[in-house]
Amino acid sequence: MYLPGGTFSETYAQDLAIIRTKPQWVALIALFFLLAVFPWVCSSYLLSVISVIAITIISVQGLNILTGYCGQISLGHAAFMGIGAYISAILVTKCGISFWLSLPCAGVGAALIGLIFGLPSLRIKGLYLALATLAAHYIVIYIISHASGLTGGTAGIEAPRPMFFGIRLDSSRSYYYLIIIFTILMTFFAKNLARTRVGRNFVAIRDNDISAEMMGISLFRYKLLAFAIGCFYAGIAGSLWAHYMTVIDPDHFQLVNAIWYVGMLIVGGMGTAVGVFFGVIFLKGVEVVAIEIGPKLADMFPGLGSGIAASLAQFLLALIIIFFLVYEPRGLAYRWGVVKAAFRIWPFPY
């Protein structure tokens, strides 16, 4: 980790610290303060956008662990979110279990099912693994759609807002705080995971799985562990999503969402926890901006056609991903590191 000039680690604890300097602490506290105050000053629309972004960050953090750290491509992440969502909804509505218990159950359930679909990763990788996880998506969604006695099928299932010490979190504001707390916690775990032995093993497998195996890293154990942890995150995100929407059906977990999660990783930077934030906020932000300017473009240029103006979002998002793949494959996180390094030595060029 590059440290600012004049900052020295004199103890192991200092060396291991994520937040190392006073300005970094100040920035972090300011960020927490902003997050706490945000719902009181913004519109309900922005609040809903931020809530969706926060849930997406949790899901993409899981995908980052699986794909970014361990190199296992997964196109089934939306389906694993769906598993978590339905487990949580079923436990709450049909079994009468509290949300605070159904949430971890959703994560564990998604992790266990992720383990099963992660088994092909022991034999195949790259595009073939992507196709295997694509099949997992269709299998999961098919089961959800047709097990209507349990899941409500295509009509969907309710997932009421949770109670917290007798208060129902049914306002957007109260549920926002719940989502943000979990986003912070899950990001903290993901960041720390990368610094542990498990995380380093994941990276070794990503970089060269044959060398990793020769060094004594059990591919069987760590690939499955990556799937389990990644899907655990997806399950948690799914549960939060279900109770945010209050009604879910299979249409909430479309394949295109899983593909966009991979896109967010590419844009943000694979293999970094902060890259997930960049990718999700950037792409969701582009989507929000495109929704705003689409109708205005259609009004300004009637000959353009409303359909073309509206598809601006899809066009921009696809263009951005191609741009990043060609010109900045390491993503926004890398670019952010370069900018930070430049400011640290400013005004000197090197």
Place this chain on the structure above:
Amino acid sequence: MEKRSTLNSFVIVMVALVCIYINLNTFEAEGRTIKVAWIADMTGPTADSVIPMLWGTQDWFKYVNQDLGGIKDVKVDVIWGDAAYKLDLGLQLYSKFSSDKDVCLIYCATTHINNAIAKKCMEDRILQYAASPAPEAMYPVKWCYSHSAGYGDQLGAFIDWALSKWTEKRPLRLGLIFMDNPFGKTIYDAGGVNYCKARGIEIVAEEPLPALATDVTVNLRKMAKEKPDYVYYQGTVTQAAIIARDAKKIDFTPKICLSANSVADQVVSVAGQNAAEGLMMMSWSNPWHGVVPEEMKPGLVKTAAFFKKYRPGEDPSKVGVGYFHGLMGSMITTKALKLASEGVSAKDINGSTLKGQGFDRIKSFQDTWDLIGPISYTPEDHRGGQYLKIVGIKKGLAYSVTDWLRAPYLTKDQCLWSPHVKSGSWIEIVK
């Protein structure tokens, strides 16, 4: 000195002009502009149907604002956002629109988005208008209105008509084909299939199809073995055309009826005249394009001229029933606005007053340019009147098989109204 005094004079004159301009605008803006919002699928699988709906709304309110001068000091602004058939985008747009205090009504044509926002609209006291009837939005009654009989009701109306023609002693054999998604399964969720059983129909085959299926020969062969007398399809016009084409291919020729999302000229152009021959479809409106000359009523000629005026660059043959939906919903909204304006001032027009003083007072509204049957709403029933037609295709052109039929009023577990089934409880009826 001279230059400075000239400059000063120029600035003073400009400021005066700006002040006069602002004052003039202030004087003109005494009335009120309310907003109606469209959560529209401008991209995605249903874009072809929804874009014309938005056009219909935009054109109608342009006509109301410019040609009619608004409705008693109230003008209507149409805003929209693209939901791309995605639920999270639809909900995001709902948050955006619902936070605008001038938005009184939200149009949406997507079943799963309509279902999801129905409760929110009721809590936020914003009217919802479903161009495509969504079962969860329509019953139990909330703040959602429609002019279209539900998909379950359509199947019920078709069965009522088929049984009225049935002379054999054995039960009528029906095959069901539907898209394997919430839209396709509305015939189940909205009580249509239960109604068939209640009326003694034998459902001999049920074939769910993936939304993007391009060949359904296998499904049709399976169904052909059961020898249905009629086949009913719930899904999109594109897939309906595939079914017609593949049925012709394997010589499977029962009477096929499509639900009311299909448009005759679109089916003919996609399936081909030969494959489309003999097809029937439920229709919420009088057909417009690709029809026999006798079908073009004066109101529809007026609609065609209206379209040409406001969309001169567009090909009317490509528009289909979507433009009708947009027009119909907007005409009904205008009627509701007129009724509400009778008792409420312009500044008090909002979702609640538009509902109570407007929509709920609409009875037998027929000034819809021959597009649809009479529209009536009550506090218990927001479906609009349940009028449907069956349209057939002969030699590539559409014609009315029936006059306006009154569809039964069905929910998943109940028959609330039917000319044939008296009891409201399925438990007593369904075997």
